[in-house]
Amino acid sequence: MITSNNPPLVFLHGWGSDSSLWQPLCQLLPGQHYFVDLPGFGNFDSKLLDLDTFLAQVAEQLPHNCYLVGWSLGGMLAAQLARRSDRVRGLVTIASNAVFVARPDWPEAMEPATFAQFLADFANTPVETWTRFCALQTLGDSKRKIVATLLRQQSAPTSVNHVTWLQGLHWLEQLDNRQILAELSIPQLHLLGAGDALVSAVAASRLRDLLPVTAEIEVLSDRGHAPHLSDPETVAARLKEFFVPRLDKRRIARSFGDAAATYDRFAHIQRRVAADLRAFCPSFEIDAPVLDLGCGTGYMAELLQEKNPSLNVFLADLAQPMVQIAREKLHGLPGIVADGECLPITNNSLSAVVSSLALQWCNHLDVAVSEAHRVLQQGGYFAFSTLGPETLWELKKAWEKVDSYTHVNQFQNPEFVHAALDKAGFGEIEMQRYSLVVQYNELMQLLRELKGIGAHNINPGSRPGLTGAKQMRQLENAYASLRDNQDRFPATYDVILIRALKP
Template sequence: MTEMVIDKRRVAESFSRAASSYDQAAEFQRQVGSNLLARLPERFAPQAIIDLGCGTGYFTRALTQRYQQPVMGLDLAEGMLRFANSQSIAESSWVVADAEALPLKTGSQDLIFSSLALQWCPDLLRALTQAAQALRPGGCLAFSTLVEGTLTELQQAWQTVDGFVHVNRFMPLADLQQLLAMAGFGRWHCEVEEHVLRYAQLSGLTQELKALGAHNLNAGRPGGLTGRARLRALTQAYESFRQPAGLPATYQVAQILMFKES
């Protein structure tokens, strides 16, 4: 993604506003993060651990429990960190930080864990190289991110209504893999999971995206309120995807482990 696509200030503000509602709507996010956590090698025993893009601290707490080590939560959204601090144990620490400018000493970390956060980085390669610099030899960056094909049903439905950008755009898998190869890690592995969520009505999806703070954050979105006529047209267009189990919303998730050379 380029700087023209994502405005990090707007990202931080949107997720800060969603702090109190996030956990109630985050079942999919918890599943993705749990899958990422399960991919870490069983014998891997990190001591210095970062949860990058920690949000409400759900996986900060999970990492603390798994490794029995203090975990530092980093996030761009100050509101998320305030909420995380109110929900968490005293051993946790919270720092407002940008993944593209990590406030970490070179070679200071064993594990940087980041679930569904780095897709909001305008310069993902910079974020990856920052992580590589902060890791010790043998350290791991474990992250999940959304790739092209995510929310394709919503994107296609909007295309029948108007020409504006209503759906967040995500990186093609081939472009992501190219960045992974350039980031300076000794070895890495990337696997894509497809998750299909289902809703009784379109409003269930749109309300969930708003509760998560993950509604449209791209440049080029229409200004002002979406008119009722356009919403009716969108609802009608989305109905063409209806299946017996409900309206599908597809997410393409890249699960990635990257190891720094020992």
């Protein structure tokens, strides 16, 4: 049912085709690819299966932490699988609606009479009807000849699989994914063809009203029912962008907000790096307006004012409890809840933006860097610390021996950071990089510290729910081989200090 070419993307084809039609797209997508053939199509035999049985069998074989990519009927089945399995990390549908056959409360779909006629025609003349269906899939596409050529390479229905193909049409008629799509908490991307004759692009507006605000819907111009065949390059580029792990800012804000009361007790590394950053910062003028971005409980702002008490420091953090504690500690300094990727600050208004160990929680570092450039005055400085890719490599390596989930955040290398600063227009870019290794007598000391500052289990692809005793024993055993000559557990922090000037 599922065959593998060898990161885990699972593809489900549409009615009347098979998994071979994914090849133009898959050639442009690196990683592990898995293919689901529907009953009666491709390598799947023609044995009749009810829908629940089929979905249950596929769900059991899904790789952990996978993305589902479904075309037409395959997209509707992929949504069903996403509801059933906690192994699914994200959902992509191509030319797929919430319902295929129109309902009174969802008219943006195929007319029931049209579908009923197609069903009857296929029952009587399957080959001729399938041939007409292939032609319909090319309509509205500026590259319809390419689509037609690829579709003609598929096997036509036979007397052996005819009944199973007919069952697939009944699934298409019956499926109603509206509630599922509205309730899915995983990332979603839905691609529609502007000229699709089978799944009308007018459904996009209804989908936007139905789906969570985080779901992405895009209508591809000059494309019909099979954009992955006519323009695999554009579809692959869109999928690659979607597959980049995204941090959930609401989850981050909640996690750090919950840890605000314990943060100072556990933030030993954060205080050390903040002190190093302050020493690395340039001198600021008297009364200069400075933003402490990702202020936490205010330790960085304290250091800034110790050296220059006249600085006008403004506090900003994603977590409201952090801002509140920092303001109380620092005698009512002005503070706001703000995201570094969308600062509510006017252009050219600040002398400096300083940020210590906060920018690694941005989804797009280049966006945060551009925002800093926007709010800075000419001659203003952007000084920040972040973490490099070798951070907590020991913990990451130990977790890899336990499960396939993400337990440690992915950090950017210095070259990427430098490129983002250069692209935004910064000059005089200076960097320092060093390793800070902390030893713990027990592994739980490290894990409690990460939890105490709020930096635990907020990564994309992290394991849902609580980590059990069995997983913890496995983790400790895996980490044991990394203990130092004093039998302690090391944890490496790959620290990067940066300062740059807005010319």
